[in-house]
Amino acid sequence: MHQQQKLAQLEEEKIYSLITELTNPANREQALVELSKKREQYDDLALILWHSFGVMAALLQEIVSVYPLLSPPALSGQISNRVCNALALFQCVASHSETRGLFLNAHIPLFLYPFLNTTSKTRPFEYLRLTSLGVIGALVKNDNPEVISFLLSTEIIPLCLRIMETGSELSKTVAIFIVQKILLDDMGLGYICATYERFYAVGTVLSNMVNQLVETQAVRLLKHVVRCYLRLSDNPRAREALRQCLPEPLRDATFSQVLKDDIVTKRCLAALLVNLSDNVVTTN
Amino acid sequence: PQSTQPPSIPIPPPSHIPHTPINLNIDEGITNLAPFITFNPNLSIFTNQPMMKKIVHLAIDRAIREIITPVVERSVTIAGISTRELIIKDFALEPNEEKMRNAAHLMVQNLAGSLALVTCKEPLRISMVTHLRNLLLQNGYSEQNIPEQAILIVVSDNLELACSFIEKAAMDKAVPEIDESLASSFSNRKKHRERTGQPYYDMTVYSGISRYMSNLPEPLRLKPNGLQPQQLRVYEDFARIPRLSSHAAAIYDDRNSRVGMHRGQDFPIGHLYNTAEMPFDGSQIHIPITAHQ
Secondary structure, eight states: OHHHHHHHHHHHHHHHHHHHHHTSHHHHHHHHHHHHHHTTTOTTHHHHHHHSTTHHHHHHHHHHHTGGGTTTTOOOHHHHHHHHHHHHHHHHHHHSHHHHHHHHHTTGGGGGHHHHTOOOOSHHHHHHHHHHHHHHHHHHTTOOHHHHHHHHTTTHHHHHHHHHHHSOHHHHHHHHHHHHHHHHSHHHHHHHTSSHHHHHHHHHHHHHHHHHHHHHOOHHHHHHHHHHHHHHTTSHHHHHHHHHHSOHHHHSSTTTTTTTTOHHHHHHHHHHHHHHHOOSTTOO | OOOSOOOSSOOOOOTTSOSSOOOOOGGGOOGGGGGGOOOOTTOHHHHHOHHHHHHHHHHHHHHHHHHHHHHHHHHHHHHHHHHHHHHHHHTTTOOOHHHHHHHHHHHHHHHHHHHHHHHHHHHHHHHHHHHHHHHHHHTTOOTTTOOHHHHHHHHHHHHHHHHHHHHHHHHHHHHHHHHHHTHHHHHHHHHHHHHHSSOOOOHHHHHHHHHHHTTSOGGGOOOTTOOOHHHHHHHHGGGGOOOSHHHHHHHHHTTTSOOOOOSOSOOOOOOOOOOOOOSSSSOGGGSOOGGGO
16 A cells, blocks of 8 residues: 555656656657656646646647647648647546646647648548547536637638548548537537528538448448537427438438447337438427 | 856747837837838839839738737737746745746747737738738739739738737737736735735745645745756746747757757748638637636
8 A cells, every 4th residue: 555655646747747848848748648658647737738837838839839830731640649739638638527627727728729720631641630629528418518618719610521521430430420419419409500601611510421421331420420410409490491402311321230239229210210201390 | 059058037028029119109100010021032023013012011001900900919929828827836935026927928928929920820821911911912913913922922921020020019018918907916925024024935835835845845845045047047948939930940859958048040941731721710810818817
């Protein structure tokens, strides 16, 4: 027992010394590597990162320092790794219930948007977008209305939509997860269905994804697409529009083989089709 | 990169911006950019026709006007909020309002400048090309003989110049705004000291975070005797955020030594790259972020 306590104490001292290194630009890169590896092992890391003097400021410098390499695209693998390790620490802060609100309140997620706005297909950029989406994903995970209302006041939806169309499969999955979480919130659904242009933008991207999924059969992505459509069908006007524009592959048996073992998604799809077939209730 | 230590109060002007007082009143026009506009000497169209230089200047001027307001407002607002929140937290036990103000200025100016730059570059390039095309069409060129290549080159050659104008505007606007949003933090410190002779501590902030302090090592801890010079360095580092691609690359190459780098020794030539339309209504820079101020 005593031995174990001693080890825990040593480990804690190591964490503190790594966090101290973050505030020194010369030692930051190595400290970022080691801390992002340890972030799962230490529950209070988010609290220490936030409350330690200068650490958030130093991490913000890491983010902003790569802006000049975004356009024209000039991000090397090593620099991308480095900034992604800083993003991993932001993700840790975004995940923790006691720091999430502080992180939002300081508007730090907005400094990640220039990363989401890049379009280069190279690995360093793909990795940068995926990791940045991960931070936003961590924010929306807990269905917190404050998070959704913050995100709706920003450009996150168009950014996610573009990644859903052009990103790697993994990025697409995180991006649609964020959009799905926004839709699941009542305010989010209302926002997206408030104008035809917004609904159309989301609907077009979802429909393009369905057509791609006929080829790729990526089941993980398909689940999210079905969930998004089902949720859209909760809104009367969107439901009306979807009766006209739900992609054919979702109506016929195109995906029955892929969804064979996925009862939940099969049920969602069935519920969606039931919602859309209901012509009587909406007439008034 | 320079290997010398940076000065203790580094507020370098962005040195890739011409060192003349730029007139920020856009209503009066941006005429003073004219002497800094670059024309590739191999393009005879610019050397032979003096009219062309005026048209290029006008196109740059119009492109800047079109973009500057939303970009600067957005960048200054976001940078101001982040700066306010982090400064209030980190300076809770710092009784000297001048140290607080200096750190806040360095942070907000450089965050706002960086955000403005990264936000405006692509829209500005597109807008410069559009305005230049339209002006040429109104001045004797037709769709058939419009000098596309020359347009792209002159826009590329002057993109950094136009961007740095917007960057500078954001940096300048950020300072009075942060002074206003931290005004009570500054005056509380001053008043308390003048009235009681004692240093001021922001206990409303500190009581929320004090329980995290006891375990922290010295450099990470807030203490009643104020912040140490080594701690303040973190905020001084905001003045060393690179703005040009070449400098960013150099900083990462040189990161083993603390680089006291000054911005702006050269102008890399911009490339042309893909632009993707934002699929939502309107361009991304027009969506306000007012809901959370």
